[in-house]
Amino acid sequence: MKGCEITFMAPRSRRHQGASVLDAVLRIAKAHGITRHTRRTNTESVGIGGRSHSAHFFELADEPEELSFILANGQADELMRAVKAEGLCVFCTRHEIEFFQFGADASETP
Numbered sequence: 152m153k154g155c156e157i158t159f160m161a162p163r164s165r166r167h168q169g170a171s172v173l174d175a176v177l178r179i180a181k182a183h184g185i186t187r188h189t190r191r192t193n194t195e196s197v198g199i200g201g202r203s204h205s206a207h208f209f210e211l212a213d214e215p216e217e218l219s220f221i222l223a224n225g226q227a228d229e230l231m232r233a234v235k236a237e238g239l240c241v242f243c244t245r246h247e248i249e250f251f252q253f254g255a256d257a258s259e260t261p
Contacts, residue, residue, distance in 0.1 A: 152250055155227040158219040159234075159243045163192075172241050173218045179233045185226060191217045221250050 159176050167175040177188065192214055222230065227245065234241065 152223070154221060154223045154248060154250060156219060156221050156246045156248050157227055157230065157243055158217050159241050160215065160217050161241050163214045163216055165240065167237070167239050171216075172239055173216055175237065175239055176218055176234055176241060179237060180220065180230055183226070183229055183233060185220060185222065185230060187221065189219045191219070221248070 159173060161172045163171055163173075165172040170178070173190070177190075180186075180188065220227075220230065231243070231245070234243075
């Protein structure tokens with residue numbers, strides 16, 4: 152199938168209405184029927200303005216995180232519009248991809 156991979160990136164410390172910004176993105180996605188995702192934590196990143204974000208031994212709040220979705224193009228457009236409408240301060244990338252599901256879970260589509 153053809154579609155998009157959308158990855159949202161933010162430090163764990165970034166908040167929107169009391170929740171982490173990536174939790175807010177996940178809430179929006181679920182409200183639009185999107186349930187499959189992958190969440191990763193990273194060691195270090197450098198954001199806009201050259202500010203470094205990293206996980207420190209005593210303080211994990213600034214740890215960089217990524218939240219990725221594999222979606223059909225229409226779903227990708229819908230999610231991006233909804234995130235923008237919510238007014239979130241979050242960076243994202245979008246790549247056109249081909250994706251496949253093999254094995255017993257083949258009936259489950261992204």
